[in-house]
Amino acid sequence: MKHYSAFAVAREALRYHTGWERAWRSPEPKKRYDVVIVGAGGHGLATAYYLGKNYGIQNVAVIEKGWLGGGNTGRNTTIIRSNYLQDPSAAIYEKARALYEDLSQELNYNLMFSPRGVMMLAQTQHEVRGYKRTAHANALQGVKTEWITPERVKELVPIINLHGPRYPVLGALWQERGGTARHDAVAWGYARACSNMGMDIIQKCEVTGVRRENGRVTGVETTKGAIECDKLGIVVAGHSGQLAEMAGFRLPVESLALQALVSEPIKPCMDVVVMANTVHGYMSQSDKGEMVIGGGTDGFNNYTQRGSFHHIEETVRALVETFPMISRLKMLRQWGGIVDMTGDRSPILSKTPLQGCFINCGWGTGGFKSIPGSGWGMAQLMATGHSPLTEAFSLDRFKEGRFIDESVAAGVAH
Amino acid sequence: MSTRLANQGRLIDRSKQVTFTFNGKTMQGYEGDTLASALLANDQMMVGRSFKYHRPRGIVASGAEEPNALVGLGEGSRFEPNQRTTTTELFDGLKAESQNHWPSLEHDIGVVNNYVARFLPSGFYYKTFIHPKPFWKHVYEPIIRQSAGLGKAPDKETRDADTYEHFYAFVDVLVIGGGVAGLQAAKVAAKSGAKVMLIEQTAHWGGRAPVDGGTIDGEPVDKFVEQTVSELEAMDNVTLRLRCMGAGVYDHGYALGYERISDHTPGAQGPRHRLWRIRAKQIVTATGAIERPLSFAGNDVPGVMLASAMRDYVVNWGVTPGERVIVATNNDDAYRTAITLKKAGVDVLRILDARDSAGPLADEARGLGIRVDPGKAIAKVKGGKRVKKVAICNQNGIGGAREEVECDAVAMSGGWSPVVHLWSHCGGKLIWDEANAHFRPDPDRPPLGANGEGFVVAAGSANGPLSLGDVLTDAQAAGAAAAKGAGFKAKAGKAPVGETTAEAPMEAVWLMPANAEVQLRMKSWLDFQNDVKVSDVQLAAREGYESVEHTKRYTTLGMATDQGKLSNINGLAILADSLDAEIPKVGTTTFRPPYTPISMGAIAGEARGEVFQPIRRTPMHDWHDRSGADWEPVGQWRRPYAYVRPGETVHDAVNREVKNTRENLGLLDASTLGKLIVKGPDAGKFLDMMYTNMMSTLKVGKCRYGLMCSENGFLIDDGVVARIDEDTWLCHTTTGGAERIHAHMEEWLQTEWWDWKVYVANVTEQYAQVAVVGPNARKVLEKLGGMDVSREALPFMEWRDGQIGGFDCRAYRISFSGELSYEIAVPASQGQAFWDALMEAGKEFGVMPYGTECLHILRAEKGFIMIGDETDGTVIPQDLGLHWAISKKKEDFLGKRAQERSHMTDPDRWKLVGLETVDGSVLPDGAYAVGEGVNANGQRNMIGRVTSTYYSANLGRGIAMGLVKHGPDRMGEVIEFPGTDGKIYKAKIVDPVFYDKDGEKQNV
Amino acid sequence: MSEPISALNHASYDGIARIEECGLQGMITLRGDLSGKVVIKAVKDATGQKMPGQREAHVDGETGVCWMSPDELLVLVPYAEVEAKLAAMKDALGGVHALAVNVSDARAVFRVSGASAREVLAKVAPVDLSRDAFQPGQIRRSRLAQVAGAFWMDGEDDFRVVCFRSAADYVFKLLKVAAQPGSEVGVY
Amino acid sequence: MLILNCPYCGVDAEETELTAGGEAHIKRHGPGSSDDEFHDYLFMRENPKGVHFERWRHSNGCGKWFHAARCTATLEVFGTYSAQTTEPPKEIREAISAKRPGWKWREFE
Secondary structure (H helix, E strand, O other): OEEEEEHHHHHHOOOOOOOOOOOOOOOOOOOOOEEEEEOOOOOHHHHHHHHHHOOOOEEEEEEOOOOOEEEEEEEEEEEEEEOOOHHHHHHHHHHHHHHHHHHHHHHHOOOOOOOEEEEEEEEHHHHHHHHHHHHHHHHHOOOEEEEEOOHHHHHHHOOOOOOOOOOOOOOEEEEEEOOOHHHHHHHHHHHHHHOOOOOOOEOOOEEEEEEEEEEEEEEEEOOEEEEEEEEEEOOOOOHHHHHHHHOOOOOEEEEEEEEEEOOOOEEOOOOOOOEOOOOEEEEEEEOOOEEEEEEEEEEOOOOOOOHHHHHHHHHHHHHHHHHHHHHHHHEEEEEEEEEEEEOOOOOOEEEOOOOOOEEOOOOOOOOOHHHHHHHHHHHHHHHOOOOOOOOOOOHHHHHHHHOOOOOOOOOOOO | OOEOOOOOOOOEEEEEEEEEEEOOOOEEEOOOOEEEHHHOOOOOOOEOOOOOOOOOEEOOOOOOEEEEEEEOOOOOHEEEEEEEHHHHHHOEEEEEEEEOOOOOOOOOOOHHHHHHHHOOOOOOOHHOOOOOHHHEEEEEEHHHHHHHHOEEEOOOOOOOOOEEEEEEEEEEEEEEEEEEHHHHHHHHHOOOOEEEEEOOOOOEOOOOOHHHHHHHHEEEEHHHHHHHHHHHHHHOOOEOOOOEEEEEEEEEEEEEEEEEEOOOOOOOOOOOOEEEEEEEEEEEEOOEEEOOOOEEOOOOOOOOOEHHHHHHHHHHHEEOOOOOOEEOOOOOOHHHHHHHHOOOOOOEEEEEEEOOOOOOOHHHHHHOOOEEEEEEEEEEEEEEOOOOOEEEEOOOOOOOOOOEEOOEEEEEEEEEEEOOOEEEEEEEEEEOOOOOEEEEEEEOOOOEEEOOEEEEOOOHHHHOOOHHHHHHHHHHHHHHHHHOOOOHHHHHHOOOOOOOOOOOOOOOOOOOOOOHHHHHHHHHHEOOOOEEEEHHHHHHHHHHOOOHHHHHHHHHOOOOOOOOOOOOHHHHHHHHHHHOOOHHOOOOOOOOOOOOOHHHHHHHOOHHHHOOOOOOOOOOOHHHOOOOOEEEEEEEEEEEEEOOOEEEEEEEEHHHHHHHHOEEEEEEEOOEEEEEEEOOOHHHHHHHHOOOOOOOOOOOOOOOOOOOOEOOOOOEEEEEEEEEEEEEEEEEEEOOOHHHHHHHHHHHHHHHHOOOOEEEEEOHHEEEEEEEEOOOOOHHHHHEEEEEOOOOOOOOOOOEEEEEEEEEEEEEEOOOOOOEEEEEEEEEHHHHHHHHHHHHHHHOOOEOOOHHHHHHHHHHHOOOOOOOOHHHHHHHHHHHOOOOOOOOOOOOOOOOOHHHHHOOOOOEEEEEEEEEOOOOOOOOOOOEEEEEEOOOOOOOEEEEEEEEEEEEEOEEEEEEEEEEEOHHOOOOOOEEEEOOOOEEEEEEEEEOOOOOOOOOOOOO | OOOOOOOOOOOEEOOOOOEEEOOEEEEEEEEEOOOHHHHHHHHHHHOOOOOOOOOOEEEEEOOOEEEEOOOEEEEEHHHHHHHHHHHHHHHHHOOOOOOEEEEEHEEEEEEEEOOEEEEEEOOOOOOOOOOOOOOOOEEEEEEOEEEEEEEEEEEEEEEEEEHHHHHHHHHHHHHHHHOOOOOOOOOO | EEEEEEOOOOOEEEHHEEEEEEEEEOOOOOOOOOHHHHHHHHHHOOOOOEEEEEEEEOOOOOOOOOEEEEEOOOOOOEEEOOOOOOOOOHHHHHHHHHHOOOOOOOOOO
């Protein structure tokens, strides 16, 4: 694999960039792999990567129905934060955030991880108490966050309106090392690294069935033929229900449309990520200059990757009120993704009733920020049968009533 | 140079001169000009800088597809970045400034990127800026952010001076696009009796057909347009809107119309934009087609323009972009531009036709003395800030053997692509049309509506046909199909006959010359705004970014503010060629709304300022406001947090209220608490399911505190229930709980126990409710006179109807403070008068109103839980020591089964206790108690947390409640709460009742 | 007893339509079997009106009856008479399973009138307010931007709009914005 | 932006008048049910890409709950019907069969 650097770019420039090789190979599937991962999104690729890197398991195929990184990895608002309330969430999101810090260097692919800071505004007394609680929990969880005053909020976000007629800003929970990264690059960087380890990333290959013998997984049927494997990881977000059905079990998840939008690009005016949960909106500015805005989920099952426009309206009016100067900016593009939601809106990273088959789903709106941590934990679970990172996220927690509910912290889990 | 012609200009009024400024320079235009046409008339060829390389850019198009000519428009509270000059109507006093340069448009430091462009190919940033790590955030990224970003950000304190609104419209057929196809389709549909709405994004009907020429039923196109518009205007079932763009098509026939009401008359009365939310049974997309650029080196130099745009500028606005023009084309239509220019007196030096032969239009051109060169191509356009000359080569070649011709403008035409955006937004599929080398709507795979049938019909050139005759025939059919789809009988009728000069077939030309060498490909632009060139797409393909989505994202092709209207198909073709695949196999990227960017203000609509979100008000709201209320939002309500007197801090006020209520008399506006009437023969049985306690056994005249759980076991609400008569109960809910709990009850009644005879009504707002609290509570009520409120006549936890002070009321003897307390409900329309009466009568008893913080402290002193503080959606009543409120007798209630699950009965669950700091200080909000060691993820083990914490002025110390592991078994133990301030707070576990443990004060 | 005061005490605004708070209106929510003879008679006795069908409003001035759902009516009587009418109604309903409660003070009522009245409402409610779709005699429960509301027409260009009392201030301000000068849409 | 016809008040209500209420025809399991039954009752949901039965409330309208049969892949609506039913009525099932021959949802087809 050709090392990426400014020197390499300069060298290639002299021959008009004709010497670059493929970022990842495009192989036909082999008959058998030790591990097959279904889903070449961020989570699937990261799982494969850490299987190889941490456990030396490199005979791995990652199978993708469409194009790699084409699901929610490439459709989210790129926010990275770990200021979660509950221990298991804080653990996996902080693991992810910490891995993001060095991932560009590790993968030799610039993911543009930018710890520009993430701020969650408190606009009611209830939210103030909730975020102070989170700050206390975070301190004990090893997650660096702090409660900041309205004055500090204004310093960090000059365009904010602290004194809206409806909800004043009473302070915020601030995670200085939260931020954003280039979403596509995360998938591409992992894919390049996986391919370089000899793993096969097989795109445009749809899984049509799961082969089973004596309660154990033995392989998958695909549109490119049958592929045998010892272990199977299902990492397909919104389509988890379909895959689980093929594997003979059911999942407590529902698939909903989640929307986002960007404005036209303008010169830098907001350096941090701001989330305003009382009024339901969040916004950051990308390196291109677009204001990147997240909307809400529809309340009904939906596989169309299109959401309802009134969610866009609700989000935009909240943000126009919070950041009045955006009123005369224009929405450039809106889009939707399919997110899979569980009963407690926290993910499932778990063994399944089918031996050798593992599931990673239910990330809801938290998928992108967790990619490295999720991959790390999932790889550990698949390789060793146990991971402290994933333990609490098991499939059986719903039966026991052992929920991981993040909505309690007044924050919604974006 | 570009200049105003002495003739032509069908859209301008030369008698009305308009003055405007560009980059501070005063210029003149005419009414009817667009900003683009006016800039060209003033020889302003260069109007901006590109996104990445900061290359000089000029106007390339004449409509919504313009990628280059974006400006900052207006100033102050009406400043708007990234405004497209081609769709901006000129008005007197308009102020525009160009974008993305420093210090000026002519001299831009950022252009250094252009000189090193070779080192900045697509995706270079993924391969570089990796080391050293901190440099990305602190060095590289800030530079990239600053150099990207296009338009200027409005000032941070800007408040938009304009208003916006929404409008709901319901029609049978919505026709989007007011060109000849849209007009004809609308007419056909309207004649069937269908209710039709026709919207057009520009200020004029007719689209581009009047510019292109030809006749309809033997008359000039303009005449057809005029006639059809007046016919439509005369029909009652037709609504016509100009300046209203079809922005998006959504599921179930929902479409957005973006009406720019006063962009051309800033400051006019009324809203600036109106966002139409249109429900249509059928939608006709008559959105026309967009001409494609040709990919040759230097195709981005100011002065290179789409051939059709150049024609528009001459015919519509009487402006020519150049005096010596070269035309490059792969089709006959561009000859019309050459002919138009020539007839307007402009020198047309050459027509370079990549094909070997052309149709009759070529003969006409030759007849006018224009030199036509078949098989020729542009090798390169030379010039920096404007076109200087063109190097000509053979189309079949690598670009050698050039002849150079001096000129000042180039018209290019690579063929036409139907505008399929609105067809595609909601899932309409496309097919590849080999003859015209474009994607067009696949009539067999339209977007599907609520009934599973297609609800969008494309019409005219948006559907593929390009000649006037075919366009009208197609529109006729589309109008009829839409009417039929909407349930009307449309008469087939004969389409008007459109006649234009016949055209020879076009030939796809994706690169000019066909085998251009790499140095040329690196200068052949696909996406003008985002600086994506042919070589970039080829690089992406080489590196394995083979999916069209990968290519788009890797190169940023089509991701600029024009969303690839000019670049998508050209880029796609280059990608297909690089992959040696057929274009339809490569597919398109997804078309997403809006068609062109729409203002955030329009999306937000009226919801700003005072009506951003509703603020619910009690009958005494204004009194509170006048009396120093420091407001606290609680749900949609606002409640006074405390009443702050002059000279007091909020904290002082709270302490004063707390002491006064315990010592004298306090009044609380409790109107926000929910009140639900539950009535019927099965009401008792129903409430026994709703509440954890037994409500069916409550005696008439009495009250009982009740807990509600979700089916998942967690506490969701609490409140006092009163039994009104044999089959009627009144249930109090928390503030903001009324609608939620009402809905919760209705859900169970309608969807589970629909055979139970129970009716529920929400009567929350019928009453103003006042809590009269404190040792003097009875005295003030007795002074007002009326109902007997003595201990005997109205004992604790009972209620009575009667009169107090002449007010009809219902008095509840309940207490959330531990004091002698009455909650008195009077009709809302007399709430203020009753409050006034209490304040007046209470003067001698030391009456003071108190707010929510005092309420919280009083209840915390008594160890009463608060929904939302002690509970957070993960707490069950058993955690809070509320076993006494959970019926053991009942077989079933909502949440009962859930509370039997293993984790719910786990003895290690955290339980409610009181917490007293060792030093009397106040525990921090939300602090956690720590145990020994760390867990498997390295996190400190936690053993509890603070749920409520206050300074109690009555006790002179901090008091708190919290949930602690094995808490009730650890009374007296001191545990540690690390604060975020670095301090460790030590607190003793105590009983949660801090004040009047025996409850003597409330029961006097 | 003091003088009862409605939510906005007759506030009014003149824009492209006239918006005025109507003051207090006697209102009774009646839930029961709407096909039952007892209920039909009780309604007739209280209002003189016959039982409305689905989404019908039989209203004459301060008296009338509106269909709210298959088992709910909104009965209108003059404010001063509401207690007496309610008592009579409860008496009449004695034997059947029904619920009648006074909600007069829980609501606010507005009149929106003038040539642009339909357009003003069509800016805030997702309802087809064209003449052929909505006419006097009908009632529509929907939302007014962000709060629940209901409206019927007393005559052409003359709406009565009901919302919760606590939302009266919001609804009034909302209607004022919708009726601002220069905001005629020109379709109805 | 869905439109569903409320079978109670007859209004073609747009989504902003409605509140989605999740899967329809779920049988309640209370005290006495097994852990599995209770778990499935609360959390296990059909999540089909295709025909689905669900609950809606006409919350900004007549306030009634009703059921809808809808396709989650195309958003086509096959019909709406009373919430006071324990299974999809015959005419709704037939309407679906006409459009989606061979459909299946739980035990219904």
